Amino acid sequence: MSMQWLTSEQLATWVRLVAVAELLPGALDSQLRRDAELTHFEYMVLAMLSEAPERTLRMTALAARTNATLPRLSHAVRRMEDRDLVERFPCPQDGRATNARLTETGWQKLVAAAPGHVANVRHHVFEVLSPEQVAQLADITDAILDRLDPDGVMTAPYQRPTPPADAAEPARQRTAQ
DSSP states (O other), X not given: OOOOOXXXXXXHXXXXXXXXXXXXXXXXXXXXXXXXXXXXXXXXXXXXXXXXXXXXXXXXXXXXXXXXXXXXXXXXXXXXXXXXXXXXXXXXXXXXXXXXXXXXXXXXXXXXXXXXXXXXXXXXTGGGSOHHHHHHHHHHHHHHHHHHOTTOTTTGGGOOOOOOGGGHHHHHHHXXX
């Protein structure tokens, strides 16, 4: 089997994608640490719990939604329990499983942190992109996620709406004018 190297254009694109993947988490993390005393991972845990029914998820489901190993998640949740942001308790349906629930203190922390986090995401990502580039980025990330997360475990609550079949035509006409 022969090795097929990346083309120069693919290599340049790949290096830039890796740079974004490495730099963006640090930018998000430093703002949250400074302004909300949360890591980006902790913020994601709070956010995933906030969107779950009764603000509760099994630890295994929470690990899947945050792309974390159970040991990493357990360590983070223990630290968050110490700050009364989350609580753990046995799953009523399966005593072998453990649930995590967002506390009222955790909810208030998330509500207070969200505006700064959203502003930071807008600053680093969306303010530098045109609406067309945002749509392209959505298409690109969908294509990559189809390979990396084909079951949509991390993005299930955030599926892109599918426009009606006749909605694309007026949009094309508007952009042509």
